[in-house]
Amino acid sequence: MATPTLEKTGSAAQASPYITVTFRVRRFNPEVSAEATWQDFQVEIDPKERVLDGLHKIKWDLDGSLTFRRSCAHGICGSDAMRINGKNRLACKTLIKDINPEKPITVEPIKGLTVLKDLVVDMEPFFQAYRDVMPFLITKGNEPTRERLQSAEDRERFDDTTKCILCAACTSSCPVFWNDGQYFGPAAIVNAHRFIFDSRDEAGEQRLEILNDKDGVWRCRTTFNCTDACPRGIEVTKAIQEVKRALITRRF
Amino acid sequence: MSAETTPAVSDNDISLYDVDNPAPVIEAPRKRTKKTPKATRTNFEMYGWLFMRLSGIVLVVLVLGHLLIQLVLDGGVSKIGFAFVAGRWASPFWQAWDLIMLWLAMLHGANGLRTVINDYAERDNTRFWLKMLLYTATVFTVLLGTLVIFTFDPNIR
Incomplete structure (x- = not known):
């Protein structure tokens, strides 16, 4: 939020950075109606601010019933993934000026998950898929007395997929996931990739076996929606193809 | 959406739904739950995926070659007739080509x-x-086509 500066009203007023932006928000409240509807809000906002700031202004000043998730508000917690102008993004990393404030900015919940209220969806199926790939270090034998050492190259191998913040932007942009929630989805595969290619981990075989299933990596249609959606810039589709390659080279 | 048969308790409220009687949410299709079956431990999907890639490469050659022979070379589509097909299937090479294709x-x-x-x-x-339906149609077409290629009689009357 921009803090208003004191005693500069005279000259600063004519060069005010504020513009009026229309936010078109997808509203759904099961306690009022079974239908989801679009609602427009006019907000005075600095175009250098983010969509999340706009949502805050709506919630704090215009309509307190607007419901959305956000925690850190700085692109790390992954709570505020939403569909902004038809594209999955983090509201806290999307600047107003980057998404054409001349036209109404549409804000919808992410697709493929059950909408509970306004922009809040039920993330449970998403996290169930995450849990199913066992996203934790598994080793055999005695625990070493020192750290588990790893060379820089070995660390580099899975560096890209460690960046995931579990915001569900990728999974909820996947057309296969929209139609069949049984599919693990890009995020779960990315997090499996992070351990499959970790030289310290010893359960890669087990994870590959899980992803070899009919709802695993073979359902990926390589549409690259996930790579486009990822707010962390992870090459998600590439990671999925690397798991496919590992599955094939393991057999032949 | 689905119409609620029992109206909300409060009569002065126009809405059908309230806090104690919320509208049904729209569930995502085939939601993943704790009970979702675990890995089946077969490689069927992998072989299916691999088959698509490999057969695709071979089919590019086979189908483009087929189209070229049938439609472009030697006077194009007008030359195709019973005699033309009979002539081609006299050679085991074209029989094999068509069978594999x-x-x-x-x-x-x-x-x-x-x-x-x-x-x-x-x-x-x-x-x-x-x-x-898909499997039936596939098996029928494959078997019928195979039968025709192997039992083709150029002297049929």
Whole structure:
């Protein structure tokens, strides 16, 4: 939020950075109606601010019933993934000026998950898929007395997929996931990739076996929606193809 | 959406729903739950995926060659007749070409449609019967085509 500066009203007023932006928000409240509807809000906002700031202004000043998730508000917690102008993004990393404030900015919940209220969806199926790939270090034998050492190259191998913040932007942009929630989805595969290619981990075989299933990596249609959606810039589709390659080279 | 049969308790409220009687949420199709079956431990999907890639490469050569011979070279489509087909199938090379093309194209197409059905047919029953129809049609076409290629008689009257 921009803090208003004191005693500069005279000259600063004519060069005010504020513009009026229309936010078109997808509203759904099961306690009022079974239908989801679009609602427009006019907000005075600095175009250098983010969509999340706009949502805050709506919630704090215009309509307190607007419901959305956000925690850190700085692109790390992954709570505020939403569909902004038809594209999955983090509201806290999307600047107003980057998404054409001349036209109404549409804000919808992410697709493929059950909408509970306004922009809040039920993330449970998403996290169930995450849990199913066992996203934790598994080793055999005695625990070493020192750290588990790893060379820089070995660390580099899975560096890209460690960046995931579990915001569900990728999974909820996947057309296969929209139609069949049984599919693990890009995020779960990315997090499996992070351990499959970790030289310290010893359960890669087990994870590959899980992803070899009919709802695993073979359902990926390589549409690259996930790579486009990822707010962390992870090459998600590439990671999925690397798991496919590992599955094939393991057999032949 | 689904109409609620019992109206909300408060009569002065126009809405059908309230805090104690919320509207049903729209569930995502085939939601993943704790009870979702674990890995089946077969490599069927992997071989299916691999088959699509390999047969695709072979089919590019076979189908483009087929189209070239049938439609472009030697006077094009006008030359095709019973005699032309009989002449080609006299050679085991063209018999093998057509046989491989028939099998690969049918299995490639059937597997592609199977994945489309798996993706889009939401109800278990619909999915099952669509796949049954697909498999029946595939087996029928493959067997009939194979039969014709092997038992083709150029002197038929």
